[in-house]
Amino acid sequence: MSGTSRVGTGSRSIVQEIVLVTAGLLFAVPLVASASFGFTLPEQGFSLEPMRDAVADSGFAPQVLQSLTLALLTIVASFALLIPTLVWLHLRARRWLPLAEALSVIPFVVPAVALVNGANLAFRVTVPGFLTSVYSLVPFYVILTLPLVYRALDAGLRAIDLRTLCTASASLGSGPVRTFFSIILPNLRPALLTAALLSFTMVLGEYVLATLLLHSTFPVFLVQIGQDRPRAAAGLSLITIVGTWLVLSALTGRGLSRRRTSLPYSPDLRTAS
Amino acid sequence: MTGTSADVTLRSISKSYARQSVLNDIDLSIRGGELLAVLGPSGCGKTTALRVIAGLERPDRGTVHIDGGEVTHRRIDKRGIGIVFQAYSLFPHQTAAENVAYGLRVRGASRSRRTARAAELLALVGLADHGAKYPQQLSGGQQQRVALARAIAIEPRVLLLDEPLSALDAQVRVQLREEIRRIQYEMGTTTVLVTHDQEEALSMADRVAVMHAGRIEQVGTPHEVYRRPATAFVSSFIGVVNRIPGRVTGAGQVSALAQQLDLATAGYSTGDLVELLVRPEHISIRPESDGPAGATAIGTGVVTALTLRGAISSLTVVFPGLPNPIRVDLPSREAQLFERGYRVRLTVHAEDALIDAAAADPAARVAA
Numbered sequence: 302m303s304g305t306s307r308v309g310t311g312s313r314s315i316v317q318e319i320v321l322v323t324a325g326l327l328f329a330v331p332l333v334a335s336a337s338f339g340f341t342l343p344e345q346g347f348s349l350e351p352m353r354d355a356v357a358d359s360g361f362a363p364q365v366l367q368s369l370t371l372a373l374l375t376i377v378a379s380f381a382l383l384i385p386t387l388v389w390l391h392l393r394a395r396r397w398l399p400l401a402e403a404l405s406v407i408p409f410v411v412p413a414v415a416l417v418n419g420a421n422l423a424f425r426v427t428v429p430g431f432l433t434s435v436y437s438l439v440p441f442y443v444i445l446t447l448p449l450v451y452r453a454l455d456a457g458l459r460a461i462d463l464r465t466l467c468t469a470s471a472s473l474g475s476g477p478v479r480t481f482f483s484i485i486l487p488n489l490r491p492a493l494l495t496a497a498l499l500s501f502t503m504v505l506g507e508y509v510l511a512t513l514l515l516h517s518t519f520p521v522f523l524v525q526i527g528q529d530r531p532r533a534a535a536g537l538s539l540i541t542i543v544g545t546w547l548v549l550s551a552l553t554g555r556g557l558s559r560r561r562t563s564l565p566y567s568p569d570l571r572t573a574s
Numbered sequence: 575m576t577g578t579s580a581d582v583t584l585r586s587i588s589k590s591y592a593r594q595s596v597l598n599d600i601d602l603s604i605r606g607g608e609l610l611a612v613l614g615p616s617g618c619g620k621t622t623a624l625r626v627i628a629g630l631e632r633p634d635r636g637t638v639h640i641d642g643g644e645v646t647h648r649r650i651d652k653r654g655i656g657i658v659f660q661a662y663s664l665f666p667h668q669t670a671a672e673n674v675a676y677g678l679r680v681r682g683a684s685r686s687r688r689t690a691r692a693a694e695l696l697a698l699v700g701l702a703d704h705g706a707k708y709p710q711q712l713s714g715g716q717q718q719r720v721a722l723a724r725a726i727a728i729e730p731r732v733l734l735l736d737e738p739l740s741a742l743d744a745q746v747r748v749q750l751r752e753e754i755r756r757i758q759y760e761m762g763t764t765t766v767l768v769t770h771d772q773e774e775a776l777s778m779a780d781r782v783a784v785m786h787a788g789r790i791e792q793v794g795t796p797h798e799v800y801r802r803p804a805t806a807f808v809s810s811f812i813g814v815v816n817r818i819p820g821r822v823t824g825a826g827q828v829s830a831l832a833q834q835l836d837l838a839t840a841g842y843s844t845g846d847l848v849e850l851l852v853r854p855e856h857i858s859i860r861p862e863s864d865g866p867a868g869a870t871a872i873g874t875g876v877v878t879a880l881t882l883r884g885a886i887s888s889l890t891v892v893f894p895g896l897p898n899p900i901r902v903d904l905p906s907r908e909a910q911l912f913e914r915g916y917r918v919r920l921t922v923h924a925e926d927a928l929i930d931a932a933a934a935d936p937a938a939r940v941a942a
Contacts, residue, residue, distance in 0.1 A: 461666065462661055462662075462663070465659055465661045465663045466663060466665060468630060468650070468657070468659070468663075469657065469659065469663040469664075469665070469721075469724075470665075470676075471649070471650045471651045472628065472650055472651070472655060472656060472657040472725070473651075473656075473676055473677035473680055473724070473725075473728060474651045474677055474680045474681060474728060475651060475676075475677075475680045476651055479680065483676075484665055487665075487667040488665070488666055488667050490667075
């Protein structure tokens, strides 16, 4: 019986390893290929020349700055919209949470083309100048990132006893605004970080909406230079991915380490009263 | 160290949820400086009553007064109350000292004042060396001590304790119970303790309010509610009670186990089936061979078990025709005189007994 169990465990472990290795290869091979293609030149080997060429392009700095600004504005707008809404739902209308969660995934099922066409029809008539500004992308990005931001924040709020913390804060004389900023937001820090990073990553890689609305952002720039300078595009893409990943790791690690400082449960303290 | 000692009064408070009445015309006066325990089973409305005092629930009818002033519609942060919750409620991102100082910070106290006060209160609850620790680094008992220090840091007019010990293990619970009582006594803060634990209520409170089905059944000192229960519910909810079937045979007369007893029968008519409620320690026992029974003797039975409970022992006595045995408590030294199989006579002290309407199902007549 135990032998059978060990055989079962062993085969499960092998399957797990195969899945892990396969997934790792699927993730790593394109990156290695990009690195190999983007940082080499024929008959010359490793070279940063294509990168220098791309960075020197007059469109590079403005597009990067534009995308970073758009990412920042998207994060701010998402938080401004979703944090108060979710806090209110968790505190006052928990029965509506399943509906809100269902609504939050709608952006996943609405194609970007449909979204832009609808927006075109609506805004070109009502607010003609709106779509001409690059910042008109922000509301679309808020919608695009909604499912991810919603889930990150919702998970964060579920992880704390929000109602008790708010009541405790109120009983100590704190009004709703102070409670929000002094108690709720600090305890949501890991969720806020996760949500911000997911938004940041998504906006930095978003191409379809920007192209359809005729705006030039960093991903559009990447595609454009990829048409005549494919090595530079590959190198820049790789740097963007790795850079974002490093920022994510650093921020997440910092967030987690802050939490970790308060997590260990000293056994000698547990028994003490 | 002294705190404020405000009177709290609930007048005709009613509260319903989805047409289900949770509080039903509650009147309660809590004297300044006393610790009043609101005791009752789950769902009796005790936590709702506390939430009404706190301002977390608005009553459908009635008014709440603190120190003579009506606060029924005043927000929780404007009532001057401190609360310790059943759930651990410390702010996870703040150290113990920061938690204690939070209320003072809200009130604009200087940093030095906050630091000094937090240190003073942490010392008061026995956690002087734990100020720099985060809640997750503290045990449950320590967290509740910090929560208590945090609640009293703002010198509340009323301190509300919502089953603060129920999540703790038995040993810590007993220890913390004594400490809360000591601190409350030192501070002199009017305190309302909500609990379903009768031992906790009886050992900590100056007075106990027993609640049942949204009503207050009795308010009295622990001694009064235990020794002189006002209703059958109080009698059966607090402590152990024997339920002995009987019948009202006339004004002030109850027949139980073929004996006539002189008992108050107000509210019952001759012929009503009743149950005699009597605590195990309110029954005298003696060997049958000692002679005839007195006026309140309920008959002769056989000892079937003897259980040592430390200073006292419990005898289980079976009567022919009675569905459940009767428990009799007496000092262990006296209990040694009895053995299994002994025939004994029991005598009820009529002044300690109550009668209750008989349960419809005889099987429900179980000694609590």
